Amino acid sequence: MIEVTIQLLGFIAAAALVVIGIAGMLFLDNLIKKIIAFTLLSDGVNLLLVALGYVEGGVVPILIPGMSVSEFAARAALVFPVGIVLTNIVIGVSTTAILVALAIMLYRRYGTLKASKVLKGERR
Amino acid sequence: MSAYPSNLWSIPLLVVIPILVAVVVNLIYNRARLIKVISLASAICLALITLFSSYGYHWFTGQPALRPETLTFTFDPGLPAWRLALEFYFGPLQQAMIFIMSLILIFVVAVATSGLTKRQGPYMGMIFLLYASAAIIIMVNDFYHLWIAVEIGSLVVAGVVVGSGTSVSHKAALKYTFFSALSGAGLAIALALILGLTGYPNISDAIMYIQSVNLGEMSIILYVAFGFFVLSWIYAGGLAPIHPLKSEVYGASFPHGTAMLQTQSKLMLVAIGIVMLRVFGNLPFVREVMLAISVITMMLGVVMALIQTDFRWILAYLIVSHSGLVTVGISLGTTEGLVGGIFQAINDVIYMTVLLLCCEALYYFGGKTSTRHSLGLAKKAPWLGVAIILGTMAASGIPPFNGFQSEIILIQASLKAGLPEVAAVILMVSVTTFIALFRAIYRLFLKPPETSEPIVEAKVPMVLHVGLWVLVAITLIIGIYPNIVVSFITPVAEAVSLPWYL
Numbered sequence: 001m002i003e004v005t006i007q008l009l010g011f012i013a014a015a016a017l018v019v020i021g022i023a024g025m026l027f028l029d030n031l032i033k034k035i036i037a038f039t040l041l042s043d044g045v046n047l048l049l050v051a052l053g054y055v056e057g058g059v060v061p062i063l064i065p066g067m068s069v070s071e072f073a074a075r076a077a078l079v080f081p082v083g084i085v086l087t088n089i090v091i092g093v094s095t096t097a098i099l100v101a102l103a104i105m106l107y108r109r110y111g112t113l114k115a116s117k118v119l120k121g122e123r124r
Numbered sequence: 125m126s127a128y129p130s131n132l133w134s135i136p137l138l139v140v141i142p143i144l145v146a147v148v149v150n151l152i153y154n155r156a157r158l159i160k161v162i163s164l165a166s167a168i169c170l171a172l173i174t175l176f177s178s179y180g181y182h183w184f185t186g187q188p189a190l191r192p193e194t195l196t197f198t199f200d201p202g203l204p205a206w207r208l209a210l211e212f213y214f215g216p217l218q219q220a221m222i223f224i225m226s227l228i229l230i231f232v233v234a235v236a237t238s239g240l241t242k243r244q245g246p247y248m249g250m251i252f253l254l255y256a257s258a259a260i261i262i263m264v265n266d267f268y269h270l271w272i273a274v275e276i277g278s279l280v281v282a283g284v285v286v287g288s289g290t291s292v293s294h295k296a297a298l299k300y301t302f303f304s305a306l307s308g309a310g311l312a313i314a315l316a317l318i319l320g321l322t323g324y325p326n327i328s329d330a331i332m333y334i335q336s337v338n339l340g341e342m343s344i345i346l347y348v349a350f351g352f353f354v355l356s357w358i359y360a361g362g363l364a365p366i367h368p369l370k371s372e373v374y375g376a377s378f379p380h381g382t383a384m385l386q387t388q389s390k391l392m393l394v395a396i397g398i399v400m401l402r403v404f405g406n407l408p409f410v411r412e413v414m415l416a417i418s419v420i421t422m423m424l425g426v427v428m429a430l431i432q433t434d435f436r437w438i439l440a441y442l443i444v445s446h447s448g449l450v451t452v453g454i455s456l457g458t459t460e461g462l463v464g465g466i467f468q469a470i471n472d473v474i475y476m477t478v479l480l481l482c483c484e485a486l487y488y489f490g491g492k493t494s495t496r497h498s499l500g501l502a503k504k505a506p507w508l509g510v511a512i513i514l515g516t517m518a519a520s521g522i523p524p525f526n527g528f529q530s531e532i533i534l535i536q537a538s539l540k541a542g543l544p545e546v547a548a549v550i551l552m553v554s555v556t557t558f559i560a561l562f563r564a565i566y567r568l569f570l571k572p573p574e575t576s577e578p579i580v581e582a583k584v585p586m587v588l589h590v591g592l593w594v595l596v597a598i599t600l601i602i603g604i605y606p607n608i609v610v611s612f613i614t615p616v617a618e619a620v621s622l623p624w625y626l
Contacts, residue, residue: 018309025302038305045312052320080325081316084268088312091275095305098282102298109291119295 010051017044031103031113035096042092046085053081135182135214135263137173138222141166142256146249153245160237163248167233170255171226174219181265183211186326209326212263217466220612221262221391224470227598228387228477229255231591235380235484238585250283251384258388261395266326267315270399274311274356277388278304284381285373293376300373303366307359314352318403321345331402343407350404354413357400361393361447364420371428374440379484382436383477386443390450390469397454397465398620405457414455419546422448422553429560435486435493435568438560439479442519445553446472452546453534460537462617463610468530470609471602475518475527478595479561481588482512486568488582495564500573505584509569511592516565518599520558526602527554 017040024037054077061076063069106118145166149159186209232251237244257277264270281304282297319325321342322333339346357363362370370389374382397414404410425445432438450472453465485508486493489501502509518525521532531554538547602609 018313022306025306034302038302041305041309045309048313049316052316080319084312084315087272091272091308094279095301095308098279099298099301099305102282102286102294102301105294106291106298109294119299
């Protein structure tokens with residue numbers, strides 16, 4: 001029987017967010033809803049990374065005076081996934097900003113946020 | 125040049141300088157002359173750094189890939205997983221690829237600053253960020269930088285496309301950014317999976333771990349990671365099935381912007397393709413999947429090019445189709461295939477830039493690129509007619525131009541790998557490229573004009589002439605002396621290649 005740990009719950013929640021995000025981006029017709037779905041996807045990826053770096057009974061990855069290096073290596077939470085999460089948050093915000101800016105520009109031109117109308121091909 | 129793994133200062137300059145230029149030109153966004161001087165000087169500076177830099181590593185944190193004393197890998201299963209090794213590697217292949225990109229950057233900057241008046245600063249900043257993202261991907265030897273550079277590159281592509289200011293470009297940028305969000309998230313998941321499996325963000329260390337440990341049931345994680353990598357590879361190069369998105373991006377940008385976009389895209393395809401071969405090359409079906417995507421892209425791209433009625437869009441689809449030519453070589457995974465694929469990427473970037481600069485020049489003769497109406501430009505601009513025909517010959521793989529040399533290597537590599545059907549598709553792409561381009565040339569240049577209306581003509585800037593003829597000369601020189609480039613590629617191809625059937 002699989003033991004239910006915080007890490008496993010984190011992976012399940014992350015997978016759910018990723019699936020909801022992808023489904024929203026693919027199947028919702030409103031541009032703003034698509035963008036919100038993207039933020040869910042991005043959060044799912046972040047949660048996956050955070051769960052990956054989780055260590056049961058771990059400590060923050062800062063070498064505190066009095067702690068031996070071997071104890072630190074054994075107990076410290078993985079620092080690299082946290083670094084990736086921070087980067088992904090920045091990238092997510094930038095991508096969202098660009099998407100919203102483009103959606104606003106297209107709304108001003110077409111007067112609607114329906115992707116099926118706005119993103120329709122134009123005669124070249 | 126030394127192979128000693130000292131921490132070279134010249135390597136990060138290839139990333140830091142373009143980022144700094146992007147910041148500065150944004151700050152002085154409305155001072156056209158100053159932007160021109162700074163951008164051109166920086167582009168020339170980047171080319172010189174590439175040319176004269178020593179070979180070696182630059183690592184940001186953790187251990188370098190090689191121990192300086194013994195020149196052995198630092199991989200050690202006993203190392204804690206949080207020990208990092210984020211690094212760039214600059215060798216002959218990186219030098220050749222980044223130098224060609226720098227050369228294209230010089231011409232793109234010169235042409236863009238001679239034609240643009242508004243929004244010059246932000247647009248130029250985007251062009252430099254495009255260069256920085258591609259330079260990182262070419263030099264990188266860790267998954268972290270690879271992912272960041274792919275993400276930055278995708279956002280910047282949207283910026284360059286929007287720079288042309290049309291509603292078509294806004295739509296193309298939005299669609300592309302949505303897909304980039306998906307593939308970027310996929311690449312982050314792939315990075316997480318490989319990190320979780322091996323504990324190493326460094327590509328060399330991760331490969332050493334995968335090869336030295338029996339993964340057993342855990343190898344399924346590698347397959348999933350490969351799937352996400354394929355997604356980002358498809359996205360980076362606009363391979364099938366997202367070729368219409370990438371073609372829209374190319375067609376909706378300014379032609380000089382497209383020149384930079386396709387350069388970034390093709391070099392990214394090579395760099396990510398090599399990483400995929402190194403990490404996943406030993407898994408069954410990996411190269412078959414990559415090869416299938418490449419062949420489908422080649423065929424779809426060239427067929428779509430045939431039915432276009434605008435020279436810009438013909439080029440857009442041909443660029444995508446020729447991306448398939450590049451990836452066929454990489455996917456074969458043999459030494460000849462890799463040499464052919466990488467050589468094709470370099471050649472493709474050059475001759476497609478020739479054709480795109482010709483397209484840019486058409487804007488100075490009334491701005492029409494549609495092939496629905498004949499313009500009879502051969503009498504008006506014979507030099508442009510000659511340049512476009514030479515570019516077409518190079519793109520179609522006609523000797524003595526560079527396209528011939530790389531395509532013949534690709535055909536030989538396919539035959540040697542026992543895949544004559546792939547060789548036949550490569551030949552078909554060459555012939556169809558010629559038909560698609562020559563049909564447009566006939567309409568625009570050779571057929572007498574349908575109306576007696578005089579063509580409004582503006583003076584073509586000297587930089588466009590210079591850029592065009594220098595690049596035509598390079599296609600000819602590489603076509604006659606292919607070893608100038610091949611000698612840079614072969615050592616890497618030999619190191620990465622694997623037998624076709626394991």
